[in-house]
Amino acid sequence: MSAGNSNSSRVPRILVFSTNNISDPGIDMAGGSHMSYSPAVLVIPVPCSSGIKPSWVLHAIDAGFDGVFIAADGTDCAYLQDCTKRTGEIVQKAQSLLEKHGHDPRRLKMAAICSVCAESFQSHMDKFEAALMKLNSTEEKVAQ
Amino acid sequence: MTDRRIGVYICYCGGNISDYVEVEKVRVAISRDPGVVVAKTTMFACSDAAQEEMIEDIKTNKLDGLVVASCSPKLHLFTFRAVAERAGLNPYQYVQVNLREQDSWAHQHDKDQATEKGIRLVRAGIAKCALTEPLSTMRIKTAPRVLIIGAGVAGLRAALSLSDMGLSVFVIEKEAEIGGWVGKFGSMFPNDRKGIDLIGTLAGEAGQRDNIKIFTSSELIEKGGSIGDFSVVIQVEGKEKISLNVGTVIVATGFDSYRLTEGEFGYGLDGVITLPDFKMMLDKSNGSLAFNGRKIKDIAYIYCVGSRQPREMENPNLYCSRYCCTAAVHTSLEVGKKDKSIHQFHLYRDMRTYGKYELLYNSALNNGSVFIKYADDDFPKVERAGDKVHIKVKDLLSHGEEFDIEVDLLILVTGMIPRKNNKLADVLKLPIGMDGFFNEIHPKLRPVETVIDGVFIAGASQGPKTLAESVTSSMAAVSKSAALLMKGYVDLEPLIAKIDPERCVWCDECTKACPYGAIEKVSADGKEVARIIPSLCKGGGTCVPLCPQDAIDVEGYTDVQITAMIDSLIKEVK
Numbered sequence: 001m002s003a004g005n006s007n008s009s010r011v012p013r014i015l016v017f018s019t020n021n022i023s024d025p026g027i028d029m030a031g032g033s034h035m036s037y038s039p040a041v042l043v044i045p046v047p048c049s050s051g052i053k054p055s056w057v058l059h060a061i062d063a064g065f066d067g068v069f070i071a072a073d074g075t076d077c078a079y080l081q082d083c084t085k086r087t088g089e090i091v092q093k094a095q096s097l098l099e100k101h102g103h104d105p106r107r108l109k110m111a112a113i114c115s116v117c118a119e120s121f122q123s124h125m126d127k128f129e130a131a132l133m134k135l136n137s138t139e140e141k142v143a144q
Numbered sequence: 145m146t147d148r149r150i151g152v153y154i155c156y157c158g159g160n161i162s163d164y165v166e167v168e169k170v171r172v173a174i175s176r177d178p179g180v181v182v183a184k185t186t187m188f189a190c191s192d193a194a195q196e197e198m199i200e201d202i203k204t205n206k207l208d209g210l211v212v213a214s215c216s217p218k219l220h221l222f223t224f225r226a227v228a229e230r231a232g233l234n235p236y237q238y239v240q241v242n243l244r245e246q247d248s249w250a251h252q253h254d255k256d257q258a259t260e261k262g263i264r265l266v267r268a269g270i271a272k273c274a275l276t277e278p279l280s281t282m283r284i285k286t287a288p289r290v291l292i293i294g295a296g297v298a299g300l301r302a303a304l305s306l307s308d309m310g311l312s313v314f315v316i317e318k319e320a321e322i323g324g325w326v327g328k329f330g331s332m333f334p335n336d337r338k339g340i341d342l343i344g345t346l347a348g349e350a351g352q353r354d355n356i357k358i359f360t361s362s363e364l365i366e367k368g369g370s371i372g373d374f375s376v377v378i379q380v381e382g383k384e385k386i387s388l389n390v391g392t393v394i395v396a397t398g399f400d401s402y403r404l405t406e407g408e409f410g411y412g413l414d415g416v417i418t419l420p421d422f423k424m425m426l427d428k429s430n431g432s433l434a435f436n437g438r439k440i441k442d443i444a445y446i447y448c449v450g451s452r453q454p455r456e457m458e459n460p461n462l463y464c465s466r467y468c469c470t471a472a473v474h475t476s477l478e479v480g481k482k483d484k485s486i487h488q489f490h491l492y493r494d495m496r497t498y499g500k501y502e503l504l505y506n507s508a509l510n511n512g513s514v515f516i517k518y519a520d521d522d523f524p525k526v527e528r529a530g531d532k533v534h535i536k537v538k539d540l541l542s543h544g545e546e547f548d549i550e551v552d553l554l555i556l557v558t559g560m561i562p563r564k565n566n567k568l569a570d571v572l573k574l575p576i577g578m579d580g581f582f583n584e585i586h587p588k589l590r591p592v593e594t595v596i597d598g599v600f601i602a603g604a605s606q607g608p609k610t611l612a613e614s615v616t617s618s619m620a621a622v623s624k625s626a627a628l629l630m631k632g633y634v635d636l637e638p639l640i641a642k643i644d645p646e647r648c649v650w651c652d653e654c655t656k657a658c659p660y661g662a663i664e665k666v667s668a669d670g671k672e673v674a675r676i677i678p679s680l681c682k683g684g685g686t687c688v689p690l691c692p693q694d695a696i697d698v699e700g701y702t703d704v705q706i707t708a709m710i711d712s713l714i715k716e717v718k
């Protein structure tokens with residue numbers, strides 16, 4: 001189990017993979033609108049959510065992130081009509097990989113975030129943070 | 145450790161960042177990070193003075209990497225790439241860190257945490273920068289010629305504007321006649337000008353230009369090359385094939401009108417017709433209106449036919465077609481001009497005569513049209529009774545009172561649907577959105593560009609639009625095309641996929657994953673491997689996670705860079 005999951009009192013650290021054209025402008029808009037979400041949310045932009053490697057998700061959790069959120073292009077993707085399906089398959093693979101390495105697959109979450117989805121992003125971060133806190137707490141109790 | 149020499153500049157943004165992030169603390173924290181040679185704060189990184197200082201530092205300290213932590217890359221990525229270039233540094237060894245939109249502005253109530261996050265973000269930027277390699281753009285000489293697909297109002301208007309700028313234009317039209325939908329209509333909103341006259345003017349003008357050539361009954365059958373230098377083959381009347389070399393392509397293939405099924409809103413009954421059919425009938429009529437020999441005294445319109453359909457339907461059209469409310473209201477005004485005594489009933493869900501078209505709605509109200517609002521889940525019921533069309537509808541504006549309306553003619557206000565262009569989409573490799581129309585890169589930020597560089601979409605091929613909106617979007621496609629072609633060359637972004645031939649065992653997974661045909665099989669050192677075709681690769685990276693050998697990376701987002709960024713983001717902040 002990663003060291004980052006051992007402290008249920010700490011604010012969960014969330015790594016977000018967002019996409020340059022679609023979800024990143026949405027996350028920018030959340031900031032531009034001064035919508036507050038946890039400062040423990042950190043974003044790495046990528047070209048398309050279908051290009052995220054499951055090994056990156058595992059690496060992030062192993063390194064100490066409590067959760068990984070894929071802010072996917074969804075149906076807005078300019079590259080692929082079936083981006084949602086492809087990203088969904090990556091999520092499945094990554095969750096299997098997490099499970100194989102002893103991590104709860106719920107530490108990975110995906111949702112489509114559009115270029116104006118500021119409120120939706122904020123809401124997803126708040127909910128994911130709460131879910132991860134609960135998960136951390138449960139795992140800590142089991143470990144004791 | 146790294147032998148890189150990186151300069152890091154952290155911007156105050158005049159307080160936008162520094163009011164909520166302790167910028168100096170960030171600078172101190174990252175100043176001893178591996179590879180950092182210069183670490184400075186600056187009031188406005190984008191100012192001329194700050195840019196000059198960066199150039200001086202890059203030259204003096206022989207920097208081979210540049211990180212600017214300021215606003216969103218959407219604003220200044222290209223500004224600082226240009227700074228790097230002016231200093232003799234490869235622009236792709238520049239990394240921008242978003243310290244404003246994704247830090248200071250989002251965490252205004254927690255300066256300590258925002259500062260800690262700032263340190264993490266800048267560290268990740270430095271880690272990424274330390275792993276950058278100099279990349280070169282591919283410069284392609286552009287052909288000063290444009291292919292426009294579709295000779296409707298959007299295509300013809302685009303052709304004239306490009307011609308005005310001295311560019312040669314080839315227009316191909318699938319139909320035997322040019323003009324599209326607009327060419328079939330009489331008086332149209334916004335200015336009551338006849339569509340047929342409008343097309344006549346455009347076509348007449350185009351006919352006089354030496355640099356515009358129009359091919360009717362023609363289709364695009366092949367496309368090769370890339371932005372600035374496409375080789376296309378068109379087929380005229382199913383026989384003659386003509387090869388052309390063009391720099392850009394503008395797709396203006398328009399729309400189709402929604403096709404009703406038998407019985408839908410009474411379609412198929414005597415006296416039930418679509419708005420486009422009624423419009424053409426109205427345009428041709430002289431004096432009083434008649435249908436099948438019967439004088440028309442009462443007309444009803446049912447709006448939102450084929451648009452905003454219920455989700456539970458099979459393949460519903462969920463979108464609003466935008467033009468139809470105004471078109472129906474305008475048509476009813478035209479009816480009033482022909483015969484004031486005709487009673488008109490408008491059965492609508494929401495009246496979307498947006499902007500100045502509200503005036504048309506007011507005119508219709510003042511001229512006696514009756515507007516009845518039906519519920520989203522309770523559609524009017526239509527049947528034929530004697531020589532009349534009988535409609536039952538509950539009116540939300542009078543608390544759900546049910547009305548029985550008898551009319552001589554029921555007009556179904558049909559929306560727009562995407563034109564079936566599978567062959568064209570396949571030849572151009574154009575992505576199609578969930579609504580079936582051609583997909584732009586971004587509806588607001590890049591509304592006429594597609595992921596196929598040099599191929600633009602205009603008019604209703606992209607989505608439902610009014611006549612004026614179609615022309616506006618075609619002008620946007622013209623300006624994008626002209627800006628590319630009049631420069632004479634185009635530089636292709638090098639942030640594309642790359643394949644490690646040593647790891648590759650040619651399993652074909654990547655070629656199957658790529659929708660752009662950007663991966664080919666080649667022989668290298670006695671074995672078959674995959675190779676990226678740079679001019680076709682879009683750098684989306686969908687092939688990356690599918691490679692069983694881990695042999696593919698996208699430049700700027702390589703495995704080692706992303707991994708290093710993750711490690712830097714999570715690293716303890718001291």
